Amino acid sequence: MIRFLRIPLLVVATVLTVTACNGKSSSNASDQSNATTSAQSTPAPVFTPRPPTPNSVYGAPVFPGAIVEPAKTVNLQGTQSTVLTVDDSFDEVHAWYQEHIQTELSHTTGAMTGAVFVVGTGKNQVKVTLAPSDPSDTIITYMRGPM
Numbered sequence: 001m002i003r004f005l006r007i008p009l010l011v012v013a014t015v016l017t018v019t020a021c022n023g024k025s026s027s028n029a030s031d032q033s034n035a036t037t038s039a040q041s042t043p044a045p046v047f048t049p050r051p052p053t054p055n056s057v058y059g060a061p062v063f064p065g066a067i068v069e070p071a072k073t074v075n076l077q078g079t080q081s082t083v084l085t086v087d088d089s090f091d092e093v094h095a096w097y098q099e100h101i102q103t104e105l106s107h108t109t110g111a112m113t114g115a116v117f118v119v120g121t122g123k124n125q126v127k128v129t130l131a132p133s134d135p136s137d138t139i140i141t142y143m144r145g146p147m
Contacts, residue, residue: 079145
């Protein structure tokens with residue numbers, strides 16, 4: 001039975017190969033020059049500016065130059081969370097938040113460097129968490145809701 005199937009399979013493979021070869025056109029110098037011309041006329045990529053830094057998130061002030069990371073912003077079971085990044089050191093960002101938000105819940109150094117500030121009370125309370133992501137970048141997370 002395998003012997004009988006082998007012949008039709010060879011015929012199908014041959015037909016497909018011939019059809020594919022006939023469907024292709026040969027290229028010549030003029031075709032290649034047209035391809036070069038069309039590749040050269042491709043417009044330059046469009047520059048998309050980053051969104052401006054918000055003045056506040058959930059009513060809490062935002063470090064100047066911080067960028068919202070939309071893919072990391074969530075709303076889960078009533079708790080809203082917004083993540084921003086900034087190209088400034090943790091120490092610089094931390095000093096700014098100490099000046100603009102006087103209530104600091106915690107501040108750790110060493111392997112687990114970070115700080116948590118709080119703005120407001122009750123349902124309107126916002127926690128602002130700072131963490132270094134490398135020596136010159138800082139991640140800022142704003143959280144509001146039941147925590």
